[in-house]
Amino acid sequence: MIWLHIIADLKQVDFSKLDLDEKTLKDFISEQIKSVWLTELGSFYYTFNKKNEITCVVALAESHIAFHSWPEKSYISMDAFVCNFSRDNSEKLKKIYRNFINFFKPWEVDERFIERKS
Amino acid sequence: MIWLHIIADLKQVDFSKLDLDEKTLKDFISEQIKSVWLTELGSFYYTFNKKNEITCVVALAESHIAFHSWPEKSYISMDAFVCNFSRDNSEKLKKIYRNFINFFKPWEVDERFIERKS
Numbered sequence A, B: 001m002i003w004l005h006i007i008a009d010l011k012q013v014d015f016s017k018l019d020l021d022e023k024t025l026k027d028f029i030s031e032q033i034k035s036v037w038l039t040e041l042g043s044f045y046y047t048f049n050k051k052n053e054i055t056c057v058v059a060l061a062e063s064h065i066a067f068h069s070w071p072e073k074s075y076i077s078m079d080a081f082v083c084n085f086s087r088d089n090s091e092k093l094k095k096i097y098r099n100f101i102n103f104f105k106p107w108e109v110d111e112r113f114i115e116r117k118s
Helices: A022-035 A090-104 B022-035 B090-104
Strands: A002-011 A040-047 A054-060 A063-070 A075-082 A108-117 B002-011 B040-047 B054-060 B063-070 B075-082 B108-117
Touching: A002 A090, A002 B002, A002 B108, A022 A040, A022 A054, A022 A063, A022 A090, A040 B040, A040 B054, A054 B040, A054 B054, A054 B063, A063 B054, A063 B063, A063 B075, A075 A090, A075 B063, A075 B075, A108 B002, A108 B108, B002 B090, B022 B040, B022 B054, B022 B063, B022 B090, B075 B090
Parallel strands: none
Antiparallel strands: A002 A075, A002 A108, A040 A054, A054 A063, A063 A075, B002 B075, B002 B108, B040 B054, B054 B063, B063 B075
């Protein structure tokens, strides 16, 4: 069975236009997960000392999402992996990914769509 | 700056020889992180209904580790990503990865060492 893992490096993000705190990010990510009917099991969020510098890992019944922001590098790393046991979740993951891009508006993205096999 | 992300699909894992619960897995992963002087910020662990079926996400100051086991498929997915702001952490990540392989002893592994750029 083939499962999708998206690895994305969001570059030249304009953090001056963001006001990112744990609650905003948590609400955004949880909303994305709900909107495509994936299941969030739990998560861990952590805010560093600098404004907008947050890291989080989110466990899904279908695998995980990870997000790390580095404002001083204008950079965000995003990872999202879903398994497809009961149905193909790849399109759901791509939708979440597009919404991340629309939300954070990087000027440049390195994206990799990786097919994993169990 | 180039950062290492390891994506590994551990196949044909003999779960009959494992007795994996949240505490065992958490102790193992936390010990791996400490042994190479990386910094664990927090984590979320979840046990499904089947024996040995566990999912976890671990936030590091240097990024994250994610682990999901599917005993009925004899399969484990492992992800580990580290940034290298103050020093090159790639060798540390490779060491953790080798220890995962030694611990879970899959008969087959698909491993990808992905270079990410900020």
